[in-house]
Amino acid sequence: MKTVKKALVIVLSLVLCFGTLAGCATKTADGKSTLLLGVTEFNGVFNFLTYNSAYDRYVTMLTQLNVYNTGKGGDCVDGACTYQEPEIKTDENGNQYTVYTFKIKDGLKFSDGQPVTADDLIWTYKAQLAPAYDGLGSLYTYKIRGANEYRYDDPNYADAIVKIKEESKATPEQIKEAAKDMATSDYEDESYGPEGLIEDLKLNIDGSLEAGSDAYKEAVITAATDAYATDYADEFIPDIEADNEAKLTTEYVSDKMAGGENVPDVSGIVKLDDLTVQVTADGVDPTLEVQLGQMPIMPKHYYGEKATKVDFSDIKKKNGAPLGGGPYIFDKFENNIVTLHANPDYYEGKPQIETIKFQVIPVPDQLSAATNGDVNIMLDLSCTPDNVQALEDAGKYAETYDRNGWGYVGISGKLLPDANVRKGLASLMDRASGVNTYYGKLAKVLERPITMASWGYPYDDNAPVYAYDTAKALDYFKAAGYTQTNGKLVDKNGKILHIDAYISSTEHPVVPLFTQMKNDIEALGGEFSVTQIDWASFSEQYKHGDLMLWAAAYGDGPADPDCYQYFHSDSIASGNNPFYTNDPEVDKLIMEGRETADRDDRLKIYAQLFDKIMDTATVMPYYQRLEMNAIDPTVVDISSIPDDLDSFHILLDVIQNIKLVEKQ
Amino acid sequence: MWQYIVRRIFISVMILFGISILLYILIRSMPGDYITMMTTGKNNVTPAMVEHLRHLYGLDTNIPQGYFNWISRAIQGDFGVSFFYQRPVADIIGEKVLVSFTLALPVFILTILIGVPLGIISATRPYSKLDYAITTIAFVGISVPSFFLAVVLKRVFAYGLKWFPPFGMVTATEDYTGFALFMDKSWHLVLPIVCLTFIGIGSYMRYARSNMLEVLDTDYIRTARAKGLPEGTVIYSHAFRNTLIPIVTIIGGSIPGLFAGAMITENLFQIPGIGWYGYQSLTNGDIPFVMAFNLFVAALTLLGNLLADISYALVDPRIRLK
Numbered sequence: 011m012k013t014v015k016k017a018l019v020i021v022l023s024l025v026l027c028f029g030t031l032a033g034c035a036t037k038t039a040d041g042k043s044t045l046l047l048g049v050t051e052f053n054g055v056f057n058f059l060t061y062n063s064a065y066d067r068y069v070t071m072l073t074q075l076n077v078y079n080t081g082k083g084g085d086c087v088d089g090a091c092t093y094q095e096p097e098i099k100t101d102e103n104g105n106q107y108t109v110y111t112f113k114i115k116d117g118l119k120f121s122d123g124q125p126v127t128a129d130d131l132i133w134t135y136k137a138q139l140a141p142a143y144d145g146l147g148s149l150y151t152y153k154i155r156g157a158n159e160y161r162y163d164d165p166n167y168a169d170a171i172v173k174i175k176e177e178s179k180a181t182p183e184q185i186k187e188a189a190k191d192m193a194t195s196d197y198e199d200e201s202y203g204p205e206g207l208i209e210d211l212k213l214n215i216d217g218s219l220e221a222g223s224d225a226y227k228e229a230v231i232t233a234a235t236d237a238y239a240t241d242y243a244d245e246f247i248p249d250i251e252a253d254n255e256a257k258l259t260t261e262y263v264s265d266k267m268a269g270g271e272n273v274p275d276v277s278g279i280v281k282l283d284d285l286t287v288q289v290t291a292d293g294v295d296p297t298l299e300v301q302l303g304q305m306p307i308m309p310k311h312y313y314g315e316k317a318t319k320v321d322f323s324d325i326k327k328k329n330g331a332p333l334g335g336g337p338y339i340f341d342k343f344e345n346n347i348v349t350l351h352a353n354p355d356y357y358e359g360k361p362q363i364e365t366i367k368f369q370v371i372p373v374p375d376q377l378s379a380a381t382n383g384d385v386n387i388m389l390d391l392s393c394t395p396d397n398v399q400a401l402e403d404a405g406k407y408a409e410t411y412d413r414n415g416w417g418y419v420g421i422s423g424k425l426l427p428d429a430n431v432r433k434g435l436a437s438l439m440d441r442a443s444g445v446n447t448y449y450g451k452l453a454k455v456l457e458r459p460i461t462m463a464s465w466g467y468p469y470d471d472n473a474p475v476y477a478y479d480t481a482k483a484l485d486y487f488k489a490a491g492y493t494q495t496n497g498k499l500v501d502k503n504g505k506i507l508h509i510d511a512y513i514s515s516t517e518h519p520v521v522p523l524f525t526q527m528k529n530d531i532e533a534l535g536g537e538f539s540v541t542q543i544d545w546a547s548f549s550e551q552y553k554h555g556d557l558m559l560w561a562a563a564y565g566d567g568p569a570d571p572d573c574y575q576y577f578h579s580d581s582i583a584s585g586n587n588p589f590y591t592n593d594p595e596v597d598k599l600i601m602e603g604r605e606t607a608d609r610d611d612r613l614k615i616y617a618q619l620f621d622k623i624m625d626t627a628t629v630m631p632y633y634q635r636l637e638m639n640a641i642d643p644t645v646v647d648i649s650s651i652p653d654d655l656d657s658f659h660i661l662l663d664v665i666q667n668i669k670l671v672e673k674q
Numbered sequence: 675m676w677q678y679i680v681r682r683i684f685i686s687v688m689i690l691f692g693i694s695i696l697l698y699i700l701i702r703s704m705p706g707d708y709i710t711m712m713t714t715g716k717n718n719v720t721p722a723m724v725e726h727l728r729h730l731y732g733l734d735t736n737i738p739q740g741y742f743n744w745i746s747r748a749i750q751g752d753f754g755v756s757f758f759y760q761r762p763v764a765d766i767i768g769e770k771v772l773v774s775f776t777l778a779l780p781v782f783i784l785t786i787l788i789g790v791p792l793g794i795i796s797a798t799r800p801y802s803k804l805d806y807a808i809t810t811i812a813f814v815g816i817s818v819p820s821f822f823l824a825v826v827l828k829r830v831f832a833y834g835l836k837w838f839p840p841f842g843m844v845t846a847t848e849d850y851t852g853f854a855l856f857m858d859k860s861w862h863l864v865l866p867i868v869c870l871t872f873i874g875i876g877s878y879m880r881y882a883r884s885n886m887l888e889v890l891d892t893d894y895i896r897t898a899r900a901k902g903l904p905e906g907t908v909i910y911s912h913a914f915r916n917t918l919i920p921i922v923t924i925i926g927g928s929i930p931g932l933f934a935g936a937m938i939t940e941n942l943f944q945i946p947g948i949g950w951y952g953y954q955s956l957t958n959g960d961i962p963f964v965m966a967f968n969l970f971v972a973a974l975t976l977l978g979n980l981l982a983d984i985s986y987a988l989v990d991p992r993i994r995l996k
Contacts, residue, residue, distance in 0.1 A: 046846050055760045062712060062758065144730045146712070151720045260725060260734075329760050345843040346946050369846040372944050374825075378833055378840065385846075546706030546959065549714040575719065584721030 074306030075335030084569025084658035155278025193234035337666035361666035380640035414657035415565025423590030434486030444523030466571025499535035520561035553585030754962030774947035793882025815876035927982030930974035
C-alpha cells in the first residue's frame with residue numbers, strides 16, 4: 011500500500027510540475043496587438059481557386075485584394091477597382107450583350123512589392139475558366155465570349171455544340187426502350203401493377219393467359235410499352251435527348267480537356283491598358299457582375315509562374331502559402347493556428363491590429379472558449395437561446411444578423427406526384443412551434459423559399475401560403491382520393507398514406523416539426539416514419555431524388571435571388587432540383603428574372619415566382635436563423651465595429667478597421 | 675530466423691495488396707463520393723461542373739479502372755493528392771504521424787511504467803483489497819470510452835480547476851520558441867496523455883498480473899522460496915523476468931501503433947494528428963488519403979505482428995521461428 015501511495019504521489023507531482031514549469035516559460039512576443047479568432051476547422055487550402063472550406067476562405071479574404079468589395083446586401087462596392095456599372099448593349103443583329111469594365115486603382119501592390127496590373131486580373135479570370143480548374147466557382151458556366159473556346163481549346167466550339175445537339179435527337183428505339191422500362195416498373199409496382207396498366211391504358215390482353223404467369227407478364231408489358239411509346243413519347247424525349255447530349259458532350263469534353271494551346275486567350279476578356287480589363291458576355295445576366303467582381307486579383311507572377319491551363323499542380327503547391335495584396339500577410343499555419351501580420355502597404359492604410367490569429371476550436375468547446383475569453387472573437391458560434399444567455403452572463407457581446415441561408419422541408423414532386431398530397435403535408439407543418447421550440451426568439455418562420463438576407467426576399471408579399479390546419483390537410487388528402495376507413499387514411503386501393511421523412515442529424519431544428527407531423531398524420535390514420543442517415547448517404551439520395559420528405563438548408567449563396575439551379579426543371583437531371591419542381595410557369599419566371607438587370611423589375615418577378623413555387627408545394631420554407639459572432643468587449647472596441655454588417659458584408663470585410671481596447 | 679522474416683515480409687506484401695483491393699472497392703461503393711458531398715446543396719453547381727469535377731478527380735472511372743490507376747502510381751511511391759487537403763498524401767501523413775507520435779510515445783512509456791508494476795503488485799497480493807482496487811481501476815480504464823474520459827478531464831481540470839488548457843497544442847496568443855515552446859506543448863498535452871494512459875494501463879496491468887500469477891505457481895519459484903531466498907529476490911530476480919516474456923512481445927507489437935494516431939482523443943483535444951485527419955478523409959470520401967492512410971495502418975499492424983513474433987523468439991529460447 012505504501013509503495014502504491016508513493017508511486018501515485020510521484021506521478022501526480024510530475025504532472026503538476028509539468029504544468030507549473032510551463033507557466034514559468036519565457037515568451038518572445040513582440041508586445042504588438044494581437045487579435046485571436048476562433049474557427050471550426052481549417053483544411054489548409056488558402057487559395058481562392060481551390061479552397062473547399064468556408065474557414066479557409068476567411069484566410070484568403072484577409073490576404074487577398076478584391077476587384078470589388080462586398081457591401082451591405084451583397085452589392086459590389088469599390089475595392090481594388092472603382093465600381094463601374096455594367097453596360098448593356100445591342101449588336102447589329104438585335105442581340106443584347108453586356109460589357110463589364112474593371113479599372114484597377116493606381117499604385118496598388120501585392121505584399122511582395124510587385125504592382126497589381128491588368129495581367130493579374132486577366133490571369134485570375136482565365137484560371138477559373140481553365141479545364142484544370144476544380145474549385146467551386148462557376149464562372150465558366152456564364153456566357154463570357156470566347157470562354158468555351160478557351161476552355162475546350164477549340165476555336166470551332168460553337169459548331170461542335172450545334173453538331174452535338176443534332177446528333178442527340180431521340181431515336182424510336184430509345185423511345186421504345188424508355189417506354190419498356192416504364193411499363194416494367196409500373197407492372198412491378200405493388201400499388202399499380204398489371205390491373206392498373208390494363209385499366210388506365212385500355213390494354214387488350216388475351217383472356218386465356220393466366221394472371222401472374224410469365225406469358226401474361228410479357229403480354230401486358232409489351233402492350234403497355236406500345237401504348238406508352240405511342241401516347242407518351244413526348245414525355246420520354248426530353249430525358250432521352252438530355253442523356254444523349256450528356257454522353258456526346260462528355261466524349262467531346264474528354265477529348266478536348268486533355269490539353270493544348272490552340273486557344274491561349276479568352277476573346278471576351280481584353281486588356282485595354284495596364285490597369286483596365288474589359289469583359290464581354292452575351293445576353294444579360296445580373297448575377298455575372300458578382301462573379302466577376304467579388305473575387306480577388308491573384309498575383310500572376312506568384313501563382314501563374316509554372317501553371318498551365320491543364321496543369322494546376324504548381325498553383326496547388328502554394329495552397330498553404332497565400333500571397334496577395336490584402337490587409338494582412340500570411341505568416342504560417344502551425345498547430346491548427348493561422349498567423350497573419352498587418353500589411354503596411356495595404357492601399358487603405360495599414361490595419362489597426364498588428365497580428366491576427368485564427369485558432370481551430372472544437373465545436374463543443376466554442377461556447378466555453380468565448381465565455382472564458384480564450385478567444386477574443388468566436389466566429390459562427392451557434393446562435394441558440396442557451397448560447398446567447400451564456401454570453402450575456404459572461405459579459406460578452408453577441409453580434410447577430412440574418413444568416414445567408416434558409417432551412418426548409420423538401421416534399422418530393424417525384425415520389426409524391428399528387429399536388430394535393432403535398433399540399434396536405436404542407437398544411438400539417440406547425441412551423442411556428444418548431445422554430446420556437448428549437449430557436450426561441452432567435453429565428454423567424456420563413457414564408458418563401460429564399461433567405462431573408464437576400465435583397466430579393468418579398469417582404470411586402472410573403473403571407474403564409476399553407477397555415478397549420480389539420481382539417482385543411484385532411485381536405486387536401488381527400489381531394490387526392492384518400493378516405494378515412496376504420497381509422498386509417500387509405501387510397502382507392504386500400505393502401506395507407508405512408509410518408510418517409512429523412513434527416514441527416516438528430517440535432518436538427520426539424521426534429522420538433524417532424525415529431526408534431528408524425529403525431530398529426532397518425533391521428534388522421536396515416537403513417538409517418540423519420541429516419542436519420544449519415545451525410546454521405548443523405549447527399550447521394552438527395553442527388554438522385556430518392557428522398558420523399560426531408561429537412562435541409564441552403565447557405566452561403568449569393569445575395570442574388572436567382573434560383574435556376576434548384577427550381578428550374580432543367581436542374582432535375584443534375585440532382586440540383588431534388589424537389590422535382592417541374593412547372594412551366596416557374597421555369598418561365600426564373601428565366602424572366604435572369605433577363606433584366608433592373609432591380610425593381612426583378613423584385614416583382616421574384617415575388618410572383620416564389621408564390622408560384624409555393625403553389626407547387628414541393629418545398630416548404632421553414633426557418634430563417636441568425637448568424638452570431640461572440641466578441642469579447644474587454645479586448646475589442648465594440649464602437650469600432652460598423653453597424654451595417656450583415657451576412658454578406660461581414661466582420662472580416664472590415665477587420666482592418668477594427669480597434670482593440672486600449673490597455674491602461 | 676532470417677528466412678522466417680523474409681517469408682513473413684513477402685506474405686505481408688501480398689496481404690497489403692489484398693487489403694488495398696478490398697479498401698478501394700469499399701470506398702468506391704460507399705454512398706456519396708467527394709464530389710457529391712462537395713456540391714450537394716450548393717446553389718451555383720451545374721451538371722457540367724459536376725461531370726467535369728468527377729473527371730478531374732478520377733471518379734468517372736469504374737472500380738477496376740480506378741483501382742488500376744491508383745495502384746500503378748502507388749507502386750512508384752506516388753499515393754496521389756488528397757482531394758480534401760489538396761496536398762500530396764505522403765506529405766500530410768509524414769507530417770501528422772509525427773504529431774501523433776509525440777502524443778503516443780509518452781503514453782506508451784507511462785502505460786508500461788504504471789501498468790506493469792501495478793500488475794506485479796496485484797499478483798503478489800492476490801485477492802486482497804489492494805488487488806481488487808487495482809483490478810477495478812484497470813477495468814474502469816479498459817471500459818471507459820476515451821471520449822467520455824476526455825470530456826470529464828476537460829470539465830474538471832481545464833474548465834473547472836483551470837490547471838490545463840482544454841484543447842490545442844500551443845497557447846495561441848503567445849509566440850513561444852525553443853524550450854519555451856517545448857514546455858508549452860508539454861503543458862497542452864498533459865490532459866490527452868492522462869486520458870490515453872488511463873485507458874491503456876488496464877490491459878498491461880492485467881497481462882502482468884495473470885502472467886505473474888502463472889509464474890509464481892511454477893516449480894522453480896517454489897524451489898527458490900524453499901531455498902530461503904528473500905521474497906523480493908524471488909519476485910524481482912526470478913519471477914519478473916519470466917513474466918516479461920509475453921509482455922515484451924506485446925510491447926514489440928504495439929510499437930508500430932504509436933504512429934497510427936488516436937482519432938477521438940485528437941479530435942476532442944484538437945491535436946492535429948494522423949488519427950483525426952484519417953477520420954476527416956473517410957467522412958469526406960477522400961479516396962487517395964483513405965487508401966494511403968489505411969494501408970499505412972495495415973502495414974503498421976503487420977509490422978507489429980512480425981515484431982511481436984520476433985521478440986518472442988528473442989526473449990524465450992524455447993521458441994524457434996521456422
